[in-house]
Amino acid sequence: MRHALRRDLMGIYTIWLRDVRRFVRDRPRIIGSLVQPTLFLLVLGTGLGHGTFRAMAAGEGPDYMAFIFPGIVAMTILFTSAFSAISIIWDREVGFLKEVLVAPVSRWSVAVGKVLGGASVAVMQGCVMMLLAPVAGVGLSAPVVLTMLPIMFLVAFAMTAMGIAAAARMASMQGFTVIMNFVVLPIFFLSGAMFPLEGLPPWMTVLVHVDPLTYGVDALRGVVLGVADRPLAADCSALAGFGMMMLALAVWSFGARD
Amino acid sequence: MAQPIIEARGLARTYRNGGRAIEAVRGVDLTVEAGGIFGFLGPNGAGKTTTINMLCTLVKPTGGSARVAGFDVVAEPHQVRQKIGLVFQDPSLDERLTAWENLAFHAMLYGVPRPVWKKRAADLLDLVALTPRRDDLVRGFSGGMKRRLEIARGLLHRPDLLFLDEPTLGLDPQTRNLIWDYILGLQKEHGLTLFLTTHYMEEAEHCHRIGIMSQGRLIALDTPEALKQGVGHDTVTIGVDDPDAAAERISRTYGVAVRRDGDQLAFPVRDGAAFLPRLIAENGLAIRRVAVRRPTLEDVFLSLTGSAIREDSPDHFATIKASTRRGGRR
Ligand SMILES: Nc1ncnc2c1ncn2[C@@H]1O[C@H](COP(=O)(O)OP(=O)(O)O)[C@@H](O)[C@H]1O
Numbered sequence: 081m082r083h084a085l086r087r088d089l090m091g092i093y094t095i096w097l098r099d100v101r102r103f104v105r106d107r108p109r110i111i112g113s114l115v116q117p118t119l120f121l122l123v124l125g126t127g128l129g130h131g132t133f134r135a136m137a138a139g140e141g142p143d144y145m146a147f148i149f150p151g152i153v154a155m156t157i158l159f160t161s162a163f164s165a166i167s168i169i170w171d172r173e174v175g176f177l178k179e180v181l182v183a184p185v186s187r188w189s190v191a192v193g194k195v196l197g198g199a200s201v202a203v204m205q206g207c208v209m210m211l212l213a214p215v216a217g218v219g220l221s222a223p224v225v226l227t228m229l230p231i232m233f234l235v236a237f238a239m240t241a242m243g244i245a246a247a248a249r250m251a252s253m254q255g256f257t258v259i260m261n262f263v264v265l266p267i268f269f270l271s272g273a274m275f276p277l278e279g280l281p282p283w284m285t286v287l288v289h290v291d292p293l294t295y296g297v298d299a300l301r302g303v304v305l306g307v308a309d310r311p312l313a314a315d316c317s318a319l320a321g322f323g324m325m326m327l328a329l330a331v332w333s334f335g336a337r338d
Numbered sequence: 339m340a341q342p343i344i345e346a347r348g349l350a351r352t353y354r355n356g357g358r359a360i361e362a363v364r365g366v367d368l369t370v371e372a373g374g375i376f377g378f379l380g381p382n383g384a385g386k387t388t389t390i391n392m393l394c395t396l397v398k399p400t401g402g403s404a405r406v407a408g409f410d411v412v413a414e415p416h417q418v419r420q421k422i423g424l425v426f427q428d429p430s431l432d433e434r435l436t437a438w439e440n441l442a443f444h445a446m447l448y449g450v451p452r453p454v455w456k457k458r459a460a461d462l463l464d465l466v467a468l469t470p471r472r473d474d475l476v477r478g479f480s481g482g483m484k485r486r487l488e489i490a491r492g493l494l495h496r497p498d499l500l501f502l503d504e505p506t507l508g509l510d511p512q513t514r515n516l517i518w519d520y521i522l523g524l525q526k527e528h529g530l531t532l533f534l535t536t537h538y539m540e541e542a543e544h545c546h547r548i549g550i551m552s553q554g555r556l557i558a559l560d561t562p563e564a565l566k567q568g569v570g571h572d573t574v575t576i577g578v579d580d581p582d583a584a585a586e587r588i589s590r591t592y593g594v595a596v597r598r599d600g601d602q603l604a605f606p607v608r609d610g611a612a613f614l615p616r617l618i619a620e621n622g623l624a625i626r627r628v629a630v631r632r633p634t635l636e637d638v639f640l641s642l643t644g645s646a647i648r649e650d651s652p653d654h655f656a657t658i659k660a661s662t663r664r665g666g667r668r
């Protein structure tokens with residue numbers, strides 16, 4: 081039994097290491113996946129901050145670009161996590177997944193390794209995004225960054241686990257593109273990354289609270305800007321709870337697949 | 339003495355494809371002794387890959403059972419996996435990693451200690467002549483190089499049994515020969531059991547024992563020599579000026595089925611060498627070329643499946659030839 085556990089932990093580490101190594105090596109991907117968040121931050125941040133939201137913020141509180149900065153970091157993590165989930169479908173398509181599935185490691189450790197690998201990569205990508213803080217007019221002190229990291233990891237973990245759970249049974253890329261459009265984008269839009277969540281119509285308020293990313297954005301905003309809708313502990317518990325649920329689902333889908 | 343390395347009883351797998359049931363493997367009884375090269379032969383779609391997938395624990399049988407290296411493939415998959423190596427029909431390397439990293443990944447997954455695998459990986463890369471490309475991304479490798487790397491990877495954890503599913507498929511003849519050199523060398527050097535599939539009948543000649551699959555069933559299991567002897571006839575091929583008339587004449591005189599291919603005629607006779615002088619003396623045919631061929635595994639396959647196929651398709655020879663020769667992946 082101890083032997084089996086050791087073997088599975090080694091399996092998790094191996095699968096994690098592969099994802100991280102591939103990421104670090106892939107400069108075009110690192111840079112490429114920064115384009116979208118940067119556009120959101122700079123173009124939408126400047127454009128919207130200039131009209132609508134300036135009036136709303138009415139002088140006090142953070143300005144719009146600073147307001148969306150934590151949301152953009154969360155967005156970067158969300159998109160990177162989704163991409164990691166896609167890579168598992170890709171692995172299946174190019175046959176590499178078979179190499180993993182005939183190895184003497186448990187299915188659950190393969191799923192956990194993929195989730196941790198994808199989550200680590202997403203956190204790294206989020207860290208690269210933090211370099212834009214000065215542009216957004218946000219000052220990041222060392223303690224703030226150190227508090228952000230575990231929150232970012234929770235967000236990345238929850239989102240990757242959800243992606244892997246969805247991708248574990250999917251045979252084609254097309255299916256995943258649909259998921260991207262019907263799940264990932266709504267998750268981003270409803271998370272409050274781009275606008276404050278006050279005074280929304282009731283139907284939207286419900287959706288906002290179902291959206292797991294809402295809690296990540298709120299937690300990050302609380303740490304970075306000092307304004308939050310909920311206590312940090314509440315946000316983190318929601319994220320961790322959702323993440324664990326998704327991880328269980330990912331492990332289950334992976335194991336159930338023949 | 340030693341127990342067989344593979345023991346399958348009534349092994350079966352049915353795929354459900356929408357409402358349709360595809361019986362890919364329909365009850366295979368198979369015993370493979372340890373050591374030597376076992377060849378699994380059959381045309382595309384015969385169920386070879388599905389059988390391997392069940393033996394290597396990737397696919398669950400829908401019927402029967404199998405033990406590999408002494409362990410049950412359903413109840414003890416981890417133990418089975420630890421004992422076997424695989425080279426899949428389709429490539430399964432990570433093309434964004436280097437050759438060395440692919441080996442490292444494999445060794446770690448199989449729990450081979452670092453100093454041990456480093457030494458082995460270096461030796462294996464030497465064996466498959468890839469040492470100069472060790473730190474190159476696999477993406478840039480040719481088909482033959484990838485296949486060689488996969489063979490090296492399959493051996494890294496020292497399996498007792500190595501499955502090779504169509505190891506030479508889609509490779510040019512020169513590379514195919516090279517791969518065969520490696521395979522034969524390996525078997526001699528490491529003494530492990532090789533289980534390989536191919537639909538190139540001539541490649542099966544390298545095997546010590548052969549199982550022939552057709553439509554999900556194992557229809558023969560023996561040494562290549564015994565199988566060929568079982569055919570019971572040689573094939574005589576002649577080139578003549580008037581093939582139609584000659585075919586007519588030969589089939590009437592000797593009561594054999596004559597196949598025609600251009601101006602060539604081919605027909606089976608019990609003892610080709612003794613028959614030829616008679617053919618030449620008795621018939622006054624204008625024979626331009628003549629050849630006698632001992633039975634090949636292709637003839638074995640024909641004679642085993644022939645009766646079933648002949649009934650609905652008189653052109654069975656051409657059909658089988660096409661499906662065994664051409665046939666792309668899967
Ligand atoms: N995953 C699958 N789903 C449905 N049918 C399959 C699947 N895999 C194989 N088959 C079918 O099972 C039969 C045997 O296939 P296979 O084992 O690949 O044969 P071989 O390796 O001898 O060419 C074929 O008819 C094939 O179409």
Ligand SMILES: [Mg+2]
Pocket residue numbers: 386387388427503504668
């Ligand atoms: Mg096959």
